Amino acid sequence: MYSVLLSLMQLTFQKVLKKETFSVVLEMQIYTSVVATCVSIIGLFASGEWKTLRGEMDGFATGKLSYVMTLVWTAVAWQLCSVGVVGLIFVVSSLFSNVISTLSLAVTPIASLIVFHDKMNGVKIIAMLMSFWGFTSYIYQNYLDDIKESKTKADAKDASTSSCC
Missing domain, CATH: 1.20.58 (Methane Monooxygenase Hydroxylase; Chain G, domain 1)
Incomplete structure (x- = not known):
């Protein structure tokens, strides 16, 4: 599925966006991230798992701050990775x-x-x-x-x- 997603991104660059700028790469990343965030939040609330987040944070071995920092830096690292992946699609190929x-x-x-x-x-x-x-x-x-x-x-x-x- 990931390969299909990358191929669809390349197709979008070539057929829909038809622009060759780095801002297009960032826009593509923002759009996919917003959709992924919305789907994740809907899933979190639909499954009822949002109720367990406090317990998960309290039970984290190294503390609440460490839990939050882990989530934040994981999100930042994934965004940087995703920008790189989309940039490679833009510059080279899917x-x-x-x-x-x-x-x-x-x-x-x-x-x-x-x-x-x-x-x-x-x-x-x-x-x-x-x-x-x-x-x-x-x-x-x-x-x-x-x-x-x-x-x-x-x-x-x-x-x-x-x-x-």
């Missing part, structure tokens, strides 16, 4: 943005292992290997495409020089 996002899924467990001394289990290792494999496949396919394009250009250049002389 495929490249998805490849980079997938690669970051492999970096996250490694960072948590180093920073938080998190335990590495089999599922994390398999997920990391799959994301590295996907990234490597993407890079290799770009390499093959570049070789094919260079050969096509060289053949066209040879054909044009041999026909004119």
Whole structure:
């Protein structure tokens, strides 16, 4: 679904917005964030989970301030990540943005292992290997495409020089 969302964003940039500015990237991020916030708030209140938020905050091991700071900085980090993802769609493509996002899924467990001394289990290792494999496949396919394009250009250049002389 995430890949479909990224492709739809690229389609929106190309067919609907038709502008090439950084403000368009920020507008796209703002619109998707507002929709996601509304859906989340509706879900929070519809499920009744809003009643448990106070208990969750009180039960947080490092205190209420730490709980709030965790929520705030998580939101800020996600917004920065989302702006980067949308920016990659704008500048390169949705495929490249998805490849980079997938690669970051492999970096996250490694960072948590180093920073938080998190335990590495089999599922994390398999997920990391799959994301590295996907990234490597993407890079290799770009390499093959570049070789094919260079050969096509060289053949066209040879054909044009041999026909004119």
